[in-house]
Amino acid sequence: MTDKIALDAAKKLAAITAVDQWVTEETKVVGIGSGSTVVFAVERIAERVWKDGALADIICVPSSYQARLLILDHNLTLGDLDRHSKIDVYIDGADEVDNAMVLIKGGGGCLLQEKIVASCAKKMIVIADYTKKSLRLGEQWCRGIPIEVSPQAHVPVKLKIEELFGGHAELRVALMKAGPIVTDNGNFLIDWKFVAKREYNWDEVNRAITMIPGVMETGLFVDMAIKCYFGMADGTVKVQNK
Numbered sequence: 001m002t003d004k005i006a007l008d009a010a011k012k013l014a015a016i017t018a019v020d021q022w023v024t025e026e027t028k029v030v031g032i033g034s035g036s037t038v039v040f041a042v043e044r045i046a047e048r049v050w051k052d053g054a055l056a057d058i059i060c061v062p063s064s065y066q067a068r069l070l071i072l073d074h075n076l077t078l079g080d081l082d083r084h085s086k087i088d089v090y091i092d093g094a095d096e097v098d099n100a101m102v103l104i105k106g107g108g109g110c111l112l113q114e115k116i117v118a119s120c121a122k123k124m125i126v127i128a129d130y131t132k133k134s135l136r137l138g139e140q141w142c143r144g145i146p147i148e149v150s151p152q153a154h155v156p157v158k159l160k161i162e163e164l165f166g167g168h169a170e171l172r173v174a175l176m177k178a179g180p181i182v183t184d185n186g187n188f189l190i191d192w193k194f195v196a197k198r199e200y201n202w203d204e205v206n207r208a209i210t211m212i213p214g215v216m217e218t219g220l221f222v223d224m225a226i227k228c229y230f231g232m233a234d235g236t237v238k239v240q241n242k
């Protein structure tokens with residue numbers, strides 16, 4: 001319980017710091033990521049709009065059903081990529097961030113829409129608590145790299161990834177539902193537990209996995225984020241630049 005309180009405080013601090021820095025009167029369109037940390041970012045944007053009377057015309061583009069509901073619950077203006085394909089800044093969480101700012105994302109099942117929205121943004125800013133910071137991937141996050149796949153292809157994709165890069169890939173199943181987790185896009189998820197000690201070139205790995213027929217997207221975000229705000233246990237914020 002204390003851990004959750006401490007982690008939430010760290011997430012909130014990172015979110016508030018990043019929003020105050022990057023969501024300004026010049027920001028017309030903001031992309032909203034998914035996960036527990038983003039909740040604090042949306043709360044902060046709403047506070048600025050509804051309490052401070054700032055950011056009056058800001059449009060929020062969601063990266064998942066969760067983000068869509070968050071935007072609506074906070075009475076913010078909901079946008080979409082059809083009308084707002086040029087996003088000023090995209091704010092999102094991450095499951096792990098390495099030294100070169102490669103991210104693992106998708107622990108909560110959202111990654112395909114996240115990557116699409118992120119790719120439309122001039123800047124991607126990451127917000128996270130201190131447990132997400134690592135020197136190399138796999139140090140902190142032990143659930144593997146999420147990969148969204150067409151349901152029909154989950155077995156061949158799993159086998160191809162294991163053959164190409166080693167490790168072990170598993171279909172993600174739900175706790176409160178029988179059978180596999182189905183994403184916002186009607187796909188399945190594979191969690192690939194790579195070989196922790198092996199040196200991977202994440203850009204190459206990402207490109208190769210994306211090329212396997214049936215793969216919709218990977219949870220590897222390479223060369224996308226420009227800054228990461230980590231809320232630390234001691235109440236400070238650590239900023240990592242690309």
Ligand SMILES: O=C[C@H](O)[C@H](O)[C@H](O)COP(=O)(O)O
Nearest residue numbers: 035036037093106108109110
């Ligand atoms: O699928 C979920 C998203 O990629 C999240 O942004 C990621 O899992 C981080 O989530 P949280 O802020 O809850 O740690």
